[in-house]
Amino acid sequence: MELYWKTAAAVLLTVILVLAVGRQEKDMGTVLSMAVCAMAGTVVISYLEPVMDLLWKLEDMGGLGGGMLGILLKAVGIALVTQMARKICTDAGNGSLGAMLELLGSAVILYLSIPLFDSFLTLLREILGEI
Amino acid sequence: MTMEIDLIFKIAAIGIIVSILNQVLSRSGREEQATMTSLAGLVVVLMMLAQKIADLFELVKTLFEF
Structure with a gap:
């Protein structure tokens, strides 16, 4: 769960940074938000892995x-x-x-x-x- | 799995530096150099970003069994 709090804090921090940087360099703000989206997406995937394992187990149990x-x-x-x-x-x-x-x-x-x-x-x- | 906060600060720092350089060069009448500086900063940041996006896509492909 530690990772969740870190990610949430990083996303909130990025919102402020994008506002600060994006005022002068709009493209840099967009790139920054893309980078954080990619990193947060990686965290999302790491949480979804056990869920996927469970789904595969359910498929085996159900004989789909x-x-x-x-x-x-x-x-x-x-x-x-x-x-x-x-x-x-x-x-x-x-x-x-x-x-x-x-x-x-x-x-x-x-x-x-x-x-x-x-x-x-x-x-x-x-x-x-x-x- | 870790959240690389350093990358966020790196990109923000590059953005601020490029922004300052852009202002200084624009005010001293070197618009072309200012544009090139912005472009160079953008390319540097995009190179850092490309690896992250590739990692994300690779993870999605592995997880959803593509």
């Missing part, structure tokens, strides 16, 4: 298999990175780039979930074929 959980986790990873990058773009005053990044994230998640839709359609066909 078939790579379903893997696809879902990939989608979550892409969504997290996309959201962070979009917020940075918006803060830097490039809303259109952020929107395009969001679109890219959505497209990649759709692309990743093709096997899920495919297996769902196969299942539907099997069920309807039996009737």
